[in-house]
Amino acid sequence: MSAGAAGRAGAKVTALTEALAHLGAERADQLSGAILMVPRAAIHQAAATAREHGFDLLLDVFAIDWLAYPGHRGPRFSVSYHVHSVGANERCSLRVQLDDGDALPTVTDVWPAAAFMEREVYDLFGVAFDGHPDLRKLVTPEDLEGHPLRKDFPLGESPTLFNDGRFLDPATFRAGMIGTSQGRTGWIGGARKGVVSTALEADGKGGDA
Amino acid sequence: MKLERGRTAVQEIGRGALAHEQTSEFETKLMRINVGPQHPSTHGVLRLVVDLDGERIVRLTPQIGYLHTGFEKTMENRTYQQVVTYSNRMDYAHSFGHDLAYVLSAEQLVDAKVPERAQRVRVLLTELNRMASHLLFLGTGILDMGALTLFFYTMRERERILQLFEMVTGVRMNYGYFRVGGLSYDLPEGFEEKTRAFLDDFPAMLDQYATMFAKNDIFVNRTKGVGVIPPEVAIANGLTGPSLRASGVALDQRKAAPYSGYEDYDFDVPTSTAGDANARIMVRFAEFEQSAKICRQALDRLEPGPIKDPDRRISLPPRSELETSMEAVIFHFKLVTEGFHPPRAEAYVATESARGELGYHLVSDGGSMPYRVKVRVPSLVNLQSLEAACIGGLFADMVVNIASIDPVMGDVDK
Numbered sequence: 001m002s003a004g005a006a007g008r009a010g011a012k013v014t015a016l017t018e019a020l021a022h023l024g025a026e027r028a029d030q031l032s033g034a035i036l037m038v039p040r041a042a043i044h045q046a047a048a049t050a051r052e053h054g055f056d057l058l059l060d061v062f063a064i065d066w067l068a069y070p071g072h073r074g075p076r077f078s079v080s081y082h083v084h085s086v087g088a089n090e091r092c093s094l095r096v097q098l099d100d101g102d103a104l105p106t107v108t109d110v111w112p113a114a115a116f117m118e119r120e121v122y123d124l125f126g127v128a129f130d131g132h133p134d135l136r137k138l139v140t141p142e143d144l145e146g147h148p149l150r151k152d153f154p155l156g157e158s159p160t161l162f163n164d165g166r167f168l169d170p171a172t173f174r175a176g177m178i179g180t181s182q183g184r185t186g187w188i189g190g191a192r193k194g195v196v197s198t199a200l201e202a203d204g205k206g207g208d209a
Numbered sequence: 210m211k212l213e214r215g216r217t218a219v220q221e222i223g224r225g226a227l228a229h230e231q232t233s234e235f236e237t238k239l240m241r242i243n244v245g246p247q248h249p250s251t252h253g254v255l256r257l258v259v260d261l262d263g264e265r266i267v268r269l270t271p272q273i274g275y276l277h278t279g280f281e282k283t284m285e286n287r288t289y290q291q292v293v294t295y296s297n298r299m300d301y302a303h304s305f306g307h308d309l310a311y312v313l314s315a316e317q318l319v320d321a322k323v324p325e326r327a328q329r330v331r332v333l334l335t336e337l338n339r340m341a342s343h344l345l346f347l348g349t350g351i352l353d354m355g356a357l358t359l360f361f362y363t364m365r366e367r368e369r370i371l372q373l374f375e376m377v378t379g380v381r382m383n384y385g386y387f388r389v390g391g392l393s394y395d396l397p398e399g400f401e402e403k404t405r406a407f408l409d410d411f412p413a414m415l416d417q418y419a420t421m422f423a424k425n426d427i428f429v430n431r432t433k434g435v436g437v438i439p440p441e442v443a444i445a446n447g448l449t450g451p452s453l454r455a456s457g458v459a460l461d462q463r464k465a466a467p468y469s470g471y472e473d474y475d476f477d478v479p480t481s482t483a484g485d486a487n488a489r490i491m492v493r494f495a496e497f498e499q500s501a502k503i504c505r506q507a508l509d510r511l512e513p514g515p516i517k518d519p520d521r522r523i524s525l526p527p528r529s530e531l532e533t534s535m536e537a538v539i540f541h542f543k544l545v546t547e548g549f550h551p552p553r554a555e556a557y558v559a560t561e562s563a564r565g566e567l568g569y570h571l572v573s574d575g576g577s578m579p580y581r582v583k584v585r586v587p588s589l590v591n592l593q594s595l596e597a598a599c600i601g602g603l604f605a606d607m608v609v610n611i612a613s614i615d616p617v618m619g620d621v622d623k
Contacts, residue, residue, distance in 0.1 A: 032556050032557035068574075070575065111447070155286060
């Protein structure tokens, strides 16, 4: 069923891990596949090494904003380079962490396919890529301020007004639904804000919402 | 300008041009032409800024974003089950492909066990949708080259597929039929017979198409040798899907990393070594037969059985239990209001859509909505190969190249 990701990191990925070890790269695998955490200063060299190891098809460059991730410590953003080796049918990700305002060297000289992908990250997250031949916004309008996929970018939904003058703010409403405490039904999760059982709170167990 | 008697302005200007030619060297300048975003041959709202040297293309820059809807941000603010409403709206020509890619990733997060029947149905519908998508590609693609007739024929067959989808899901577009853990409900009665009847009629239609365009000299001369993308250029530009296979690289995720039980099906991956527009069209044409083959196998193996993962933490309890079991009501309520909470992890399953590698990278923070959704859409990346195909070619061939790379703008802009 999810055989897709499993078993796609074999000898090539192991060889690449060893080749990148002296740069300080470490494996941090996920269900999605092999991930190589690379220090920010070494990312271009790591990309070139990966290319030499036969990872010739760049599938994706994407960023994650860890700002609102519970318990996250360290730099705010991470940028991943998802690469595939056509010859060996193996794939892995190179991932680099960086703070707001940090720039990355472009990898368009290693994989020309990165041109659009880096522009997308620049547009939606505000991560700049030094040396990119054409670093412009990709999808958002020219007059849009900010980077929409950052976690602190507002959603811009209109609140709902009820008859008795009560407002329901959609973002807050939904945020109340994401919980991490154990609910009553054996879920890992809480309940909606305000509905969290007062009984639990009275027990001193509390809800997180 | 003071005109001599009996001389028209045009003649005067003509004289001036002649004088100019005699005195200085004749210079040519690059001409910049804006194509789109409202242009029928761009399959949506694709805008291209083209620099021309006479009739030859020197530079080509796609300007995109006219359909940018912020799907990823929206999905990050919806529960895992609600995301299915949005995923199919990107590539509206191959909706089931997007649905499948999303549910596979979400299932990887929660480690769902999808029943055999659900997997077969998913494969069946995805392959039918691939055929519908290729029919649309073929009809409009040949239409761009000036042949109107085939369009009506492909639309006729596509209509039959859409009617099958309407029978199953109730809608003709944006189906949202798959669920994390299985399907939303079972196939209707009579669906299998109708699908079989369609698959029985289809080979004759393919023969008809072949006589109409594939063996037609005008079509062959129009597309042979146009927009050649060598394999190394295609890989460097990130091209995937049928367009890459037309350049001789047999990369198909259904074979490279089978999902949804594709390893059990007997089918071939059509490739070509020519790498031109003709090859890209003919590879897709050859895929009809293979998709039909997979559909027939899926139908043959379709056994009655459950269509959802019985795990109550992700699937709604059956309707009948709601009247007798309080527990079922609680589970139902929790799933509908809050959704399920996958453990903290990242998931990605690569699938082969009608256009190339498609996958959803999901990051879970333990909450009921994905923390980050990154959709690896094939059309956006494939669009980068358009320049390689067009440079040095005729301006008129650009339309053929766009058609043969087959971008869907909803898929490009997200």
